[in-house]
Amino acid sequence: MMNSLLGTTILQAIAFTGAVSTVPVSLDGKDIPHPVWHHMAMPSETVPMTVPAGMTAYLNGDRIEAADAFIAPEVSGTYSLEFRNLDDEREYKVALFVLEPSDRVDAEGRLNGFRMGAYPEKTPRGFIRLDEGYGDINVSPSFQIGQFLCHQQPDHWPKYLLISSDNLKRLEVLLDALNRDGITDADTFFVMSAFRSPFYNTAIGSARLSRHMYGDATDIYIDVAPKDGLMDDINRDGAINKADADFLYDYAQDLFANTKEVPRGGLGSYKANAVHGPFVHVDGRGRSARWGR
Template sequence: MTQVNAYETGRADFQLSAKGLVIPYSVFALSGLPGETLELTIRDTTSGAKFQYRFGESIQTVTAGKPFGVKLPALPGTYPLRLERAADGHTMKLNLFVMQPASRVVKGRLNGYRIGDYPQATGKKAALYPKPRGFIKLTEDNGSTQLSPHFTLAQFPSKQASGYPKYLIVRERLVLKLELLLEELNLSGKPVKGFVIMSGYRTPFYNAAIGNVPFSRHVWGGAADIYIDDSPKDGMMDDLNGDGKINVGDSRWLYDFVEKLYGQTFYEPFRGGLGLYRSNSAHGPFVHIDVRGHRARWGH
């Protein structure tokens, strides 16, 4: 596992291709619908390396470079899958979320939890804003489930007042982008333990209640409003630019850091929106990121 100062990247010794993404981490979460088959391919520097995967009662042997399918259970929930390289025992854990199908939303509610109504996209927007296929169930017991080495499920639900269960969407590409930004910050010499996810997923109901635009990327689980709160840990952005103040200069520092990554080949899969936000009476400074697939900028 690669280490930068006290920060560990959480990278595995092999990679996995799934859902059009390359997953390099020792723990990661994927989601799908009941009974759906996830197509996976192990990427390893040793051609033809053998791996075992354990999923429920099943133990199968697979070969690096050859696709294989994993059929998800019929019952929504969280299911662990373990991949192990036969030669040396190096592992990767997948947390597989079997989602509640969106078809179970009735009158804007899913098992009592208020989702609201998704806006109907037309024309060119239709392909960019498809209706969600399903929602991940968040309970009091599964919030600590890791989405990746440094992020958990409990960091991403809509901020609306409600009990459990809650339901949400978290795009895997967003989680990969957050991990990459965290790693790049540490590689640059800026020791950062993690990001505070001030706002992740938003239900259409909550998004409308706060007066946001209907087609916000948050509503599709592909956006996060973030800040760094490591030293001191006080619920506010850290003094990133070292001027002794906590203000827009610190969110600008983070914005500029992210902006410098654009144009680099390794960052191409994570193109998206980047927004700068100042403090107000409700929150401190923060930065918006998303994975919309094309460049968008505001606030700077």
């Protein structure tokens, strides 16, 4: 297994947001929205790219000679894709995930021992392979890949998962606005639940077509003051309850409705139970969906 992207802390990732070219780099026709980002490709797949004049791309430290495409490595794993300016300063750092093809899931529904199960429909083409020790890889300025792991087989490696670029864009916009408005000073959200394998999704009795199975759903809350595993009192009424989840829900709904180019998706508000505190569901399903308010 070839895993050579060194983990970058969240604070380091935010520090990269300095001098970025006014012309964005694109991969597969999509602009990279942040100086720290991610991309997924199949083994040996040709990845089209656009690199502005004066900028050079590097894959695992080796310069990519072509300016319009590169070939993804043939071995599934995590790689480093960087774009540097004429002064050899890094302007974009991309975690390149070469996916483990889904046709490698065996007859028992396992992928290298990880219990994936079977998708009821629309089986993804592949999954991110994450080996032990690589959970601190940044996939956006404020989030690391380890935050999105499924809560199963804690001692088993490698683990497999999916993430959603559209949902990460939504999360980054939401976190930035909350900080800008002085509601929190959180570096990230606490991600209570993100990717779920079909096996795990069935085991916990979740919806048959849950977006969590496709990596584009996250259950989140703000946990900073104090950092205690529960939602903060963000509505400042002296209590921590569903009113805080509703506050975050309402804030996110208004923000997404009034912010241009934010991908469409779902929002849900949930009360506490015996297992967890209040939280908000955010997903990037591509259409508006609202519940729980």
